[in-house]
Amino acid sequence: MISSLRGTVLSASGGTAVIEVGGVGFAVQLTPDHVLSLRVGDEAFLYTALIVREDALQLFGFSDREQLEVFDLLTGVSGVGPKSAIGVLSVLSPDDIAGAVAADDDAPFRKVSGIGPKTAKLIVVSLTGKLAAVRRPAPVAQTAGKPSSVADSVLVALVGLGWQERTASEAIADVIADTAETERDSVQTLLRLTLARLGPAQVTR
Known part of the structure; x- marks a missing residue:
């Protein structure tokens, strides 16, 4: 299982980046915003999910654990494959997803390419009660001139x-x-x- 990668960015375009680790280039599928944040020649660290199928091995990458955990939850929903899950994360942040699920609102998911009304509703139903554990509290704002911790x-x-x-x-x-x-x-x-x-x-x- 490949759970993370740290290496040099060889290329980054579209929805894919190639990360060289120990002389081996790993093609990783990312959200478009994540791809745009990478620079060829820089070092990058990604949390990853390896999807194993009979005809292919697909590696999906994320900038933080929160996105990875939401990706895992999404791919556990019937009818949502890894490409659809990364599509959801390309449009909605984990907080957006949690907010929509908490509000029982499937409209944001229907805006994602490849997600129909039935699947959008199923995402909301399936993820209800499962997102609180993966959401991190926002950093506490500083109220004085010196850091509080x-x-x-x-x-x-x-x-x-x-x-x-x-x-x-x-x-x-x-x-x-x-x-x-x-x-x-x-x-x-x-x-x-x-x-x-x-x-x-x-x-x-």
Whole structure:
């Protein structure tokens, strides 16, 4: 099972990027916005889902775990294949999807190419009660001049290094979830672990 990739972007166009890892190029299907965020020659980290079929192996990539988890939920809905699932994520964010499901509103899904009215309604019914676990709370806004926690301090540092706030916040949340409390109780340690997960700093464009 290929659950993630970290490597050099060889190409990125349409809905596909090729990521070179250890001399091997992996073709990964992404949302169009994700493809546009990649730059040839840069290092990229992707969470991935490998779809195995009799006639093909397909690799789908995501910028964060939240998208991957929603993708897995969508492909578990009868009538929604991986291409339709990536199509949904190309149009709707995980928060948009959760909001539509919570409101019992299938209209946003009917706007996705390849998703008909019956399938749209089935998505809402099937995902009801399943999305709360994959949604991360938004970062707490700072109310004073100084950061209010270790995580806030690291977030400020990463934004200062050029990372987008959403990307940095998600990486911090991943590190906190994956490490022991003693490994994340200082700004220096948490910053080091988060930078290791993010890879080389990127200047916001």
